[in-house]
Each structure stands twice: as C-alpha cells, then as structure tokens.
Amino acid sequence: MPQAIAQRQEATVSHRVNFWGRPSGGSTVSWDYESQKWVVKRPDDGSPALHRTVRCEVCNKALHYAIHSVEATRRRQARRRAGAYAGLVVLLVSLVSLITLEDSGAIRIALTATGILVGAVLGWVSGLAAADDMGVTGHGAAWPGATKHAVELVEPRPEELPELVCALCCHREEFPWGSHYRKGFVRKQYQAAATRLENHACRRA
Numbered sequence: 001m002p003q004a005i006a007q008r009q010e011a012t013v014s015h016r017v018n019f020w021g022r023p024s025g026g027s028t029v030s031w032d033y034e035s036q037k038w039v040v041k042r043p044d045d046g047s048p049a050l051h052r053t054v055r056c057e058v059c060n061k062a063l064h065y066a067i068h069s070v071e072a073t074r075r076r077q078a079r080r081r082a083g084a085y086a087g088l089v090v091l092l093v094s095l096v097s098l099i100t101l102e103d104s105g106a107i108r109i110a111l112t113a114t115g116i117l118v119g120a121v122l123g124w125v126s127g128l129a130a131a132d133d134m135g136v137t138g139h140g141a142a143w144p145g146a147t148k149h150a151v152e153l154v155e156p157r158p159e160e161l162p163e164l165v166c167a168l169c170c171h172r173e174e175f176p177w178g179s180h181y182r183k184g185f186v187r188k189q190y191q192a193a194a195t196r197l198e199n200h201a202c203r204r205a
C-alpha cells in the first residue's frame with residue numbers, strides 16, 4: 001500500500017546496527033535500528049525538491065536527502081507503478097513469444113529469456129518501490145530492503161484517538177498507533193494510557 005503523503009510529516013531516520021538480519025522467531029528476520037526523529041517538510045507543489053541534511057546520531061554521518069513535494073511524490077509513486085505494469089507486459093509478451101516460437105533459433109530463445117528476466121525484475125522492483133516511495137530520496141531511502149540508513153514516515157495519529165495530555169501540567173501519555181497494529185491492541189493500549197493519565201501525579205493539581 002502506498003504511504004500517506006502530507007506536506008508536513010513526522011518521520012524517523014534510523015541507523016541499522018546489525019549487518020545481517022537476526023532471526024526473530026518463525027521465518028522472519030529483524031534488523032536493529034536506532035531511530036531519531038525528523039520532521040519532513042515538503043516544498044509546495046510545483047517547486048523543486050528541497051535538500052536537507054540530517055546528522056546520524058549513531059555514526060555521525062551527514063545524510064543528504066532530497067524531499068519532494070506532495071504532488072511530485074504521488075507522480076513518483078505512479079511512475080513506479082507504471083514501471084511495474086511495463087515489466088508485467090514485457091514478461092507476458094516474452095512468454096507468449098516463447099510459447100508461439102516457430103523456429104527455435106538460439107538467438108530468439110536467448111532474447112525471449114532475457115525479456116522474461118528483465119520483465120520479472122523490473123516488475124518486481126518497481127512494484128516494491130512504488131509501495132515504498134515516500135518522496136524522500138538519498139542513501140537508498142526510496143528503495144526497499146534493509147539499507148544502512150532508513151527513513152520511515154510516522155503515520156499521523158488517528159482522529160478518533162485524541163492526544164492524552166494533562167491540561168494542567170502538560171504531562172503526556174504515549175500510546176501506539178499505526179495500520180500495522182491490530183485495532184483491538186491499539187484500543188486497549190489507548191485505554192491503559194488514558195487510565196495512566198487519570199492517575200498521574202499532577203504537579204499542578
């Protein structure tokens with residue numbers, strides 16, 4: 001699913017600590033990332049990409065990113081989706097050509113095989129990348145996979161979950177949200193956080 005894009009979005013910039021994925025139960029591997037917060041401010045639609053530098057707090061490297069406008073980001077997503085479809089077409093045409101091959105000249109077979117390979121790779125990579133594109137490019141940020149430095153957009157808080165902040169002392173209770181959590185889990189965590197807020201030792205009460 002393509003990511004939600006807004007002109008101002010919270011994001012995290014993360015430094016991957018391990019080189020190989022660590023087995024994390026079942027058939028998944030996990031990567032350890034140390035994250036720092038970053039606010040992505042996009043240029044107005046029609047304006048060129050903004051260049052921003054973030055200093056990684058882990059390795060102190062200066063990371064240069066280009067930030068694209070909302071419109072440009074949607075275009076990038078659309079272009080990559082088109083790439084995925086183009087790959088699919090190349091793949092299908094190559095397959096049909098292989099099936100209907102009349103003379104089995106070695107060159108034609110080689111060309112067809114190349115077409116299948118190129119089509120499959122193009123379709124696969126573009127499809128993944130379309131889902132990943134958030135209009136922030138640099139250091140592999142716009143490409144899928146576990147890169148050394150990753151940029152991730154933080155999903156905006158859903159409207160039905162108002163912030164839990166004490167009006168008197170500004171004490172804040174954090175709770176998780178995001179489409180990767182189960183709804184019931186978020187609900188429960190939210191209620192627990194609300195209870196914590198009710199019972200917090202208020203400095204101003």
Ligand SMILES: [Zn+2]
Pocket residue numbers: 014015016056057058059060061149
């Ligand atoms: Zn780093």
Ligand SMILES: [Zn+2]
Pocket residue numbers: 166167168169170171200201202203204205
């Ligand atoms: Zn309070």
